[in-house]
Amino acid sequence: MHKYGSPVRVCLVLSVVCLAMVGEGWGQGDPNPLSPQYPVITEFMAQNGSDMPLGPGELLDEERESSDWIELHNPTDQGIDLGGWYLTDDPDELTKWSFPQGIILNRGAFMVVFASGKDRGAVNALHTNFKLRAQGEYLALVLPD
8 A cells, every 4th residue: 555545545645736726727828737836736635634643644633633634835945925925626616715915835835724614824734624535636826817
């Protein structure tokens, strides 16, 4: 077994990364959203079953709850201010959850955002206003307006 779960989950993550970065304007003069100038969703966990003591690859939020989570990566050579970017699980509501101003994803860094439904914007405890469904769903990281 892969360290992150079944091969199906890994394939799903790769599919979501591609879906998450394709914008409506791509191909109409906008920059290529798959280029290394943008952060990407690299992994996510729906139906997180982590519990104390934590095993390899397990994660709890700051309240020691096993919230769903989304991992972002900045593949660029400079920090990116995520203020004004969005995460969503709804293709009809692309601005569902907004990153607060001042959230910097440093060059080459990874960041976890909990998809707990708690809707928090603290620098060390980002929580979306939605949860992920284990059955699968839309997931996107959306550029600022």
